[in-house]
Amino acid sequence: MSDRREPDGIVLTEAQKRSRRQRSIAIALALGVLVVLFFAVTIVKGPAVLNRPM
Amino acid sequence: MGDYLALLKPRVMSLVIFTALVGLVIAPGHFHPVLAFTSLLCIAVGAGASGALNMALEGDIDALMSRTANRPIPRGRVTRDEAMAFGITLAFFSVMTLGILVNWYAGALLAFTIFFYVVIYTMWLKRWTAQNIVIGGAAGSLPPVVAWVAATGSLSVEPLLLFLIIFFWTPPHFWALALFRSDDYARAGIPMLPVVAGPDATRLQILLYTIVLVAVAVAPWPLGYFDAIYGVTSLVLGGGMMACAVHVYRRRERAESLRATRRMFAFSILYLFALFATLLLEVAGRAIAAAIG
Numbered sequence: 001m002s003d004r005r006e007p008d009g010i011v012l013t014e015a016q017k018r019s020r021r022q023r024s025i026a027i028a029l030a031l032g033v034l035v036v037l038f039f040a041v042t043i044v045k046g047p048a049v050l051n052r053p054m
Numbered sequence: 055m056g057d058y059l060a061l062l063k064p065r066v067m068s069l070v071i072f073t074a075l076v077g078l079v080i081a082p083g084h085f086h087p088v089l090a091f092t093s094l095l096c097i098a099v100g101a102g103a104s105g106a107l108n109m110a111l112e113g114d115i116d117a118l119m120s121r122t123a124n125r126p127i128p129r130g131r132v133t134r135d136e137a138m139a140f141g142i143t144l145a146f147f148s149v150m151t152l153g154i155l156v157n158w159y160a161g162a163l164l165a166f167t168i169f170f171y172v173v174i175y176t177m178w179l180k181r182w183t184a185q186n187i188v189i190g191g192a193a194g195s196l197p198p199v200v201a202w203v204a205a206t207g208s209l210s211v212e213p214l215l216l217f218l219i220i221f222f223w224t225p226p227h228f229w230a231l232a233l234f235r236s237d238d239y240a241r242a243g244i245p246m247l248p249v250v251a252g253p254d255a256t257r258l259q260i261l262l263y264t265i266v267l268v269a270v271a272v273a274p275w276p277l278g279y280f281d282a283i284y285g286v287t288s289l290v291l292g293g294g295m296m297a298c299a300v301h302v303y304r305r306r307e308r309a310e311s312l313r314a315t316r317r318m319f320a321f322s323i324l325y326l327f328a329l330f331a332t333l334l335l336e337v338a339g340r341a342i343a344a345a346i347g
Contacts, residue, residue: 044088
């Protein structure tokens with residue numbers, strides 16, 4: 001009897017794993033850009049960042 | 055990854071970025087470079103979102119046209135739902151970021167631009183009327199207006215002039231394309247003007263719209279909104295556009311007609327680019343003169 005268990009559920013192909021990895025990197029980069037952008041604008045606006053007219 | 059980039063329609067996006075940049079640069083007052091960059095980024099991402107949603111909704115007709123058959127959805131590399139989710143996410147973040155970081159007028163106008171392109175043009179007009187690109191052209195004309203509103207928080211005549219130039223440029227540009235791609239559009243069942251009204255009626259419409267375009271593009275000079283360099287450049291480039299339109303109107307034999315419409319299509323891109331680049335140069339010239347003086 002083997003100790004190795006067959007994986008349950010959907011098993012991703014190598015191509016699918018590669019695209020999932022690329023997607024994760026793209027989302028991480030986009031979030032990083034957003035964080036930098038919000039930080040930079042907060043610094044640029046200073047206290048005026050709290051002033052929110054229409 | 056490349057497929058998702060293709061969904062953003064990078065070539066359309068580059069024109070949007072360029073026209074928006076002109077809207078930002080000609081706006082009065084000081085606009086911090088970080089806020090200017092944020093505005094351009096949001097407008098670019100909003101344009102990309104519109105492109106992705108457009109492709110998600112047009113996968114069926116893209117597959118039937120040789121010009122678009124290689125796009126990610128007809129090739130089966132991205133599903134319709136994936137493109138839709140991608141487009142909605144980008145649209146949401148571009149509008150919210152522009153609204154929160156710059157101003158809500160600009161955010162609302164960007165949201166309206168995306169809505170107009172996706173719902174009014176893609177879902178409604180494109181498959182319904184030969185005036186699809188005339189009315190739908192408003193979406194492509196709005197980026198410099200969004201940029202101006204981002205920079206100033208208000209509207210003025212100058213961005214509306216830029217809007218009108220792109221608005222009247224769109225029909226001759228796209229109808230020139232539609233003339234040499236009319237088989238494609240007919241196969242896909244899209245009621246482009248050459249398919250519905252025939253090539254001769256389209257040639258006349260191209261000529262008429264070009265006359266209006268040239269007049270609208272020159273008008274800001276005598277009206278005093280833009281300087282003489284712009285006015286003279288606009289006249290020279292307008293002469294080129296008129297020559298192309300007259301060629302398209304007169305050359306009706308198949309091979310000659312094909313050459314004339316392709317030339318018109320290519321020149322129209324150069325026309326818009328050069329016209330807007332002149333505005334950039336004018337502003338740069340004024341800044342240098344002010345620095346020296």
